[in-house]
Amino acid sequence: MSPFTYETADSTAAAVAHGGDAAYVAGGTNLLDLMKEGAARPQRLVDINALPLADIAPAPGGGLLLGALARNAATAHHPLVRDGYPLLAAAILSGASPQIRNMATDGGNLLQRTRCHYFYDTGTPCNKRVPGSGCSAIGNLTRQHAILGASPHCIATHPSDMCVALAALEAVVHVESPAGRRRIAFADFHRLPGDRPDADNTLQSGELITQIELPPAQAFAAHSAYLKVRERASYAFALVSVAAALQFDANGRITQARLALGGVAHKPWRRTEAEALLHGRQPDCTAFAAAASALLAGAQAQGSGAGSNAFKIPMAQRAVVRALEMALAGPTSLLPGSKMNGAPV
């Protein structure tokens, strides 16, 4: 591990005053691993655990505010999340392990870095870790890599489950810096790699996440599902995951649909035109398959032979249909492995 200085901040103002090149430490479940591997080498750490940012409370205009330091477990089990946003609770509970969820924070979850093996392996070139050094994943083992939105510079995926649900729910990220406060729509928070794969998101240097706002979305609570397809039934990152939510009119027609994919791109993947195909439709397999095709339009496999991720394209197509069927059937199961969650696709 490289040398670093360590400070604690006792107020948001004090934390952001450090700004610049300091790295904030929340749960530390990702940052400290990266530092031990040498994949991250911050020279200054600012511990933000003493900041008053762990509350989960109703937002003034409806919806819910999640403090950036609320632990993933506290968020998933909070009654206002469990009852109003079961999609989010299910997504969080499908990730990591109970111990890690007890430590990991909501703000840190948004900023966790890719699980591309080559990013962690400091002996190999990686444009995300060392800009301009090349991408070791292209043409190599790509099982965990992107099929959508990749670039010739990086084919990594964003590993978060929570973020897939937040994308579908159209969350808003509140951030603060010495320059002031701003709000970032979730769709604009993470970015595609383009020619700057080192930048995972649109945060400016030194900006602190203070809260994550969930818009009023209780109408989705009755019909939502998070489906995660992975190598084993727990403690594994998604090969493909789907957040699906539906609303219906009195005649059973779909009035609103939300769909987001995880494990397939550098950010949670959403296309509103795919959702629009479901509006006004009766919920059936034909409509679901058309929405899945639109969501996956342009998907491209990486690698070849045993290292290829071509299997992810049909897997994602079927997972979207399955997740929509699960959402149609009722509220999502909060326990990964129960209901149809984790079933083979």
Ligand SMILES: Cc1cc2nc3c(=O)[nH]c(=O)nc-3n(C[C@H](O)[C@H](O)[C@H](O)COP(=O)(O)OP(=O)(O)OC[C@H]3O[C@@H](n4cnc5c(N)ncnc54)[C@H](O)[C@@H]3O)c2cc1C
């Ligand atoms: C073994 C293992 C398995 C896992 N499996 C899954 C999984 O299946 N699904 C899943 O979604 N996740 C999984 N995770 C990832 C886990 O969810 C993240 O490590 C965790 O959410 C990060 O939160 P943290 O508070 O520990 O962040 P930290 O490690 O403290 O920080 C992560 C990054 O965020 C920055 N940061 C933290 N808080 C703020 C803030 N408020 N403002 C600005 N910057 C901030 C830090 O500077 C750092 O860059 C797994 C992790 C491990 C170790």
Ligand code: SF4
């Ligand atoms: S896919 Fe991205 S993170 Fe992985 S080696 Fe290539 S540049 Fe690095």
